[in-house]
Amino acid sequence: MRTVAARTAGTEPVRSVGDSARRAFLAILWRDLYVTGKEFWVLLVQVALTPLFMLFIFAKVLVEQGSVSAAYGHNLLLPGIIALSAFLTSLQSVAFPLVMEFGWTKEIEDRLLAPLPTDLVAVEKLLMATMRGLIAAMLMYPIGALVLGSAPWHPDRIPLLLLALLLGAWVGAGIGITIGTLVPPARISLMFGLILTPLMFTGATQYAWPLLDTMRWFQVVTAFNPLTYCAEAVRAAMVPTVPHIRPWISIVALVASAALFTATGVLSFRKRAQS
Amino acid sequence: MSGTSGVDDAPAVEVVDLVKRYPKREDNAVDGLSFTVRPGEVFGLLGPNGAGKSTTVGILTTRLPATSGAARLSGIDLLRDPVSARARLAVVAQRPNLDRSLTPRQNLTFHAAYHGVGRADRNERAAALLEQFGLADQADAKVDWYSGGMAQRLMIARSLIHEPDVLFLDEPTTGLDPQARLFVWDRIGELRDRGVTILLTTHDMNEAADLCDRVGIVDHGKLLALDTPEALTRGIRAQAVLDLSVTPAAQEHLATLLSDLGAVEGVERVEQPAASPAAAGAQDQGPAAGDLPATVQIRLYLSADPALVLPAVVGLLSGRSAALTNVRIGTGSLEDVFIDLTGRGLR
Ligand SMILES: Nc1ncnc2c1ncn2[C@@H]1O[C@H](COP(=O)(O)OP(=O)(O)OP(=O)(O)O)[C@@H](O)[C@H]1O
Ligand SMILES: [Mg+2]
Numbered sequence A: 001m002r003t004v005a006a007r008t009a010g011t012e013p014v015r016s017v018g019d020s021a022r023r024a025f026l027a028i029l030w031r032d033l034y035v036t037g038k039e040f041w042v043l044l045v046q047v048a049l050t051p052l053f054m055l056f057i058f059a060k061v062l063v064e065q066g067s068v069s070a071a072y073g074h075n076l077l078l079p080g081i082i083a084l085s086a087f088l089t090s091l092q093s094v095a096f097p098l099v100m101e102f103g104w105t106k107e108i109e110d111r112l113l114a115p116l117p118t119d120l121v122a123v124e125k126l127l128m129a130t131m132r133g134l135i136a137a138m139l140m141y142p143i144g145a146l147v148l149g150s151a152p153w154h155p156d157r158i159p160l161l162l163l164a165l166l167l168g169a170w171v172g173a174g175i176g177i178t179i180g181t182l183v184p185p186a187r188i189s190l191m192f193g194l195i196l197t198p199l200m201f202t203g204a205t206q207y208a209w210p211l212l213d214t215m216r217w218f219q220v221v222t223a224f225n226p227l228t229y230c231a232e233a234v235r236a237a238m239v240p241t242v243p244h245i246r247p248w249i250s251i252v253a254l255v256a257s258a259a260l261f262t263a264t265g266v267l268s269f270r271k272r273a274q275s
Numbered sequence B: 001m002s003g004t005s006g007v008d009d010a011p012a013v014e015v016v017d018l019v020k021r022y023p024k025r026e027d028n029a030v031d032g033l034s035f036t037v038r039p040g041e042v043f044g045l046l047g048p049n050g051a052g053k054s055t056t057v058g059i060l061t062t063r064l065p066a067t068s069g070a071a072r073l074s075g076i077d078l079l080r081d082p083v084s085a086r087a088r089l090a091v092v093a094q095r096p097n098l099d100r101s102l103t104p105r106q107n108l109t110f111h112a113a114y115h116g117v118g119r120a121d122r123n124e125r126a127a128a129l130l131e132q133f134g135l136a137d138q139a140d141a142k143v144d145w146y147s148g149g150m151a152q153r154l155m156i157a158r159s160l161i162h163e164p165d166v167l168f169l170d171e172p173t174t175g176l177d178p179q180a181r182l183f184v185w186d187r188i189g190e191l192r193d194r195g196v197t198i199l200l201t202t203h204d205m206n207e208a209a210d211l212c213d214r215v216g217i218v219d220h221g222k223l224l225a226l227d228t229p230e231a232l233t234r235g236i237r238a239q240a241v242l243d244l245s246v247t248p249a250a251q252e253h254l255a256t257l258l259s260d261l262g263a264v265e266g267v268e269r270v271e272q273p274a275a276s277p278a279a280a281g282a283q284d285q286g287p288a289a290g291d292l293p294a295t296v297q298i299r300l301y302l303s304a305d306p307a308l309v310l311p312a313v314v315g316l317l318s319g320r321s322a323a324l325t326n327v328r329i330g331t332g333s334l335e336d337v338f339i340d341l342t343g344r345g346l347r
Helices: A017-038 A040-064 A070-102 A118-148 A155-182 A185-201 A210-214 A216-223 A226-238 A247-273 B053-060 B082-088 B104-114 B119-132 B148-160 B178-193 B205-211 B229-236 B254-263 B277-285 B306-319 B334-342
Strands: B013-020 B030-037 B042-046 B068-073 B089-092 B166-170 B197-202 B214-219 B222-227 B240-247 B267-271 B296-302 B323-331
Touching (some): A017 A040, A017 A118, A017 B082, A017 B104, A040 A070, A040 A118, A070 A185, A118 A247, A155 A185, A155 A247, A210 A216, A226 A247, B013 B053, B030 B053, B030 B222, B042 B053, B042 B205, B053 B166, B053 B197, B082 B089, B089 B148, B104 B119, B104 B148, B119 B148, B148 B178, B178 B197, B178 B205, B197 B205, B205 B334, B214 B229, B214 B334, B222 B334, B229 B334, B240 B306, B254 B267, B254 B306, B296 B306, B306 B323
Parallel strands (some): B042 B197, B042 B214, B166 B197
Antiparallel strands (some): B013 B030, B013 B068, B214 B222, B240 B296, B240 B323, B267 B296
């Protein structure tokens, strides 16, 4: 029998599980940062184009034509669109790649076999997606201002704005991971129609939730979409004069949704990783 | 050796009554498998399609949960402490799973980073491995541009960069051309010399016979046999064979020649290997249709020592002016053992 002693790499320091998990987590995070950075314009095109066109048509073209008042763009649509970018960017930027990585390309296997708990790989995905959503929203603000000519600005309310966007992006990330690990690759286009479209239009991004009281049933439906609370909180921060759900209610609802979808995301990621 | 919870003189891999049933499936994909791989050993899992080889590798590399049973890697409980185990193992999956968002070189360096290899170290190792695996020229191309064989080589290089104690290779040479296969075999040989434990799965009998210290034959998730390749072939078909390439005299009748050969003492059975390429080629060169082919392949199954039978065979052939162009003395091959154990049915 041969001996095992003759290993070349006797230089590696003895390492604890926690230490190796921490290093692996950072390396995986760095991988995603690197890949996102390399293809950031792809991400921008992917996610910013829809909101941008919406803003352009509804807050510019229709205003020019006199069909919509100028206040609509500033007061309702722009805050809604910024919330939507945070939510949708984080959701899509994690859901689509996950479907592919788990399905056809199996690319994720190498990271799943890194020396860290599988749940932490999910947490890393969540973190990255949240970051991407936040960046997209922060880009949408100045871009929206350019499209509209100006944008509302309340420096004293920036903490609320950031908190709302952070939570909105986080919820989007949780939903994205859940969808991305539950939907089989062949169903990816179905997911778009069946999940994303309703989410986009029942999220109070194009209208104010309190003003829906004339359409009670739709108001109730909308109350179940976490995006509603993000849009409402962003409105509370950007245009406090427009009727909005009280910020603390929105924040509580967002935190609860974030907790819920983080749990479903991590659980379904774990399940998908082990099959 | 590095690591925290492993026991150093423990078996490299230890599998006890391992069972895996996929959800919504009636049968167990792995059905009570038990075996042990010694440190430094090259261990082969041989089995037909769907035997449960990849499933076993999946469990042993912490990718799949087991339904029941136990599995340990260098004494680490794979099912309870997968994170420690991952630091010590590496796997080359059956299907390509390279990171397509990264270049080939980055596939190596990032993988090393996941495993905590420092920056200078990992760049150096990546360059050396790319060189060694003949990929240095294309190290910064797109992974998508790689051919199947190149991707396979890159995956093997990647598995080595964090210097694992136990390496799992799931059909490492399937789909490779002969050069690439020999290349991979050489690398496996080097790793074994360095003391890396290797568990590989294969359908290739030569691969199993040449590379593996011991081979386990599995089917339907069960271990059917486990031994050295020599012992397996010796044990199950003790029969020796003589493979002859013969050019008979022009006026010879093949049928009589064959029956006369069959009558030689110590010859049990005469067969013409059906799909032997030499025979097929020889037919094209035959002088005219209906005539004897120039060279025929004949296999004699022996009941006695080949060394005793051969002189009689040679004598018989030369007595009839038949030229003997090639002789191979063979014992039953691993393939015979394999078919014997797993049957001829298609999976
Ligand atoms: N994800 C899965 N879900 C359900 N059944 C599966 C799954 N993967 C494999 N199986 C089944 O488990 C059994 C063993 O499959 P496995 O892939 O382990 O075989 P294998 O020995 O690697 O075969 P091959 O030589 O073709 O690679 C097969 O019957 C297969 O159909
Ligand atoms: Mg397989």
